[in-house]
Amino acid sequence: xxxxxxxxxxxxxxxxxxxxxxxxxxxxxxxxxxxxxxxxxxxxxxxxxxxxxxxxxxxxxxxxxxxxxxxxxxxxxxxxxxxxxxxxxxxxxxxxxxxxxxxxxxxxxxxxxxxxxxxxxxxxxxxxxxxxxxxxxxxxxxxxxxxxxxxxxxxxxxxxxxxxxxxxxxxxxxxxxxxxxxxxxxxxxxxxxxxxxxxxxxxxxxxxxxxxxxxxxxxxxxxxxxxxxxxxxxxxxxxxxxxxxxxxxxxxxxxxxxxxxxxxxxxxxxxxxxxxxxxxxxxxxxxxxxxxxxxxxxxxxxxxxxxxxxxxxxxxxxxxxxxxxxxxxxxxxxxxxxxxxxxxxxxxxxxxxxxxxxxxxxxxxxxxxxxxxxxxxxxxxxxx
Numbered sequence: 001x002x003x004x005x006x007x008x009x010x011x012x013x014x015x016x017x018x019x020x021x022x023x024x025x026x027x028x029x030x031x032x033x034x035x036x037x038x039x040x041x042x043x044x045x046x047x048x049x050x051x052x053x054x055x056x057x058x059x060x061x062x063x064x065x066x067x068x069x070x071x072x073x074x075x076x077x078x079x080x081x082x083x084x085x086x087x088x089x090x091x092x093x094x095x096x097x098x099x100x101x102x103x104x105x106x107x108x109x110x111x112x113x114x115x116x117x118x119x120x121x122x123x124x125x126x127x128x129x130x131x132x133x134x135x136x137x138x139x140x141x142x143x144x145x146x147x148x149x150x151x152x153x154x155x156x157x158x159x160x161x162x163x164x165x166x167x168x169x170x171x172x173x174x175x176x177x178x179x180x181x182x183x184x185x186x187x188x189x190x191x192x193x194x195x196x197x198x199x200x201x202x203x204x205x206x207x208x209x210x211x212x213x214x215x216x217x218x219x220x221x222x223x224x225x226x227x228x229x230x231x232x233x234x235x236x237x238x239x240x241x242x243x244x245x246x247x248x249x250x251x252x253x254x255x256x257x258x259x260x261x262x263x264x265x266x267x268x269x270x271x272x273x274x275x276x277x278x279x280x281x282x283x284x285x286x287x288x289x290x291x292x293x294x295x296x297x298x299x300x301x302x303x304x305x306x307x308x309x310x311x312x313x314x315x316x317x318x319x320x321x322x323x324x325x326x327x328x329x330x331x332x333x334x335x336x337x338x339x340x341x342x343x344x345x346x347x348x349x350x351x352x353x354x355x356x357x358x359x360x361x362x363x364x365x366x367x368x369x370x371x372x373x374x375x376x377x378x379x380x381x382x383x384x
């Protein structure tokens with residue numbers, strides 16, 4: 001029988017270098033293909049298992065690790081190449097010849113080694129991970145701020161206490177509750193000494209009339225969560241995301257108690273098991289602090305004392321305006337005193353008077369404030 005010329009080109013290396021492996025490519029063709037098929041089956045099973053774990057992690061708003069993301073394309077590439085070899089083998093069985101037996105046997109043997117290597121590379125300690133910490137987003141805060149240092153230190157002391165889960169800040173409208181909450185938020189900004197204390201610092205506003213869904217949507221936006229597309233509820237998604245993370249929830253302008261379970265917030269219990277869960281709320285009503293579980297950790301914000309009140313008012317008016325006429329300084333002090341130390345009133349009235357160099361305007365301001373039944377302009381209804 002004539003020997004095919006192409007086969008001679010493959011057979012010559014075997015004759016010149018008669019190693020066992022070279023002959024095994026030809027003599028163990030069926031075993032090499034079976035071994036390759038079995039290895040590929042194990043790789044496909046591993047891929048399916050990893051994809052299942054990634055899907056489970058995504059339900060908790062986790063993402064596959066970079067290692068897994070790099071590994072999956074390798075599996076797909078190897079899978080396609082193995083399919084080509086197995087297809088060639090099936091065609092060879094129908095029309096066998098020595099040349100193709102040698103070539104397919106060699107390719108199957110070498111490809112099996114590559115499959116085993118990819119299987120080994122697919123051994124991960126974890127296939128999903130928490131997304132990079134959202135940390136803290138800066139909140140705009142008025143400057144300068146007077147009379148807040150002691151309140152800020154007290155609030156931060158509570159937040160540092162592992163036994164404290166909820167802190168309530170209360171006081172009349174315009175006294176500075178929101179400003180204090182903004183300063184608390186900005187304490188945890190990147191670059192600060194406490195930026196790694198929480199995975200997330202979450203700012204949310206719970207003003208009167210705010211619906212549960214709108215509150216949840218604001219939390220979704222802050223945490224960059226995917227909106228529910230199935231049976232899973234907003235609260236369940238928020239809970240699943242936060243339950244194994246440290247967080248500080250800053251809830252501003254709370255008018256009534258809110259059910260944290262309905263929102264999806266895991267119970268703020270302080271610190272336990274390496275996880276810190278804290279809630280700081282602001283309200284005008286001390287009873288809200290009690291209903292939220294902060295009866296022992298309340299901070300009452302008082303109006304400013306005269307020294308701080310005058311500094312704030314003077315800063316908003318500008319000293320050049322006050323000193324523009326020798327009769328204005330005593331009138332300016334009277335105007336500031338009529339604001340009763342309320343920061344928002346001092347700011348609004350101070351800005352209004354910042355262009356007034358006519359003494360008559362200052363006299364008018366004094367008379368207007370004294371005749372007001374509340375002694376505070378109605379424009380101060382917005383929180384400071």
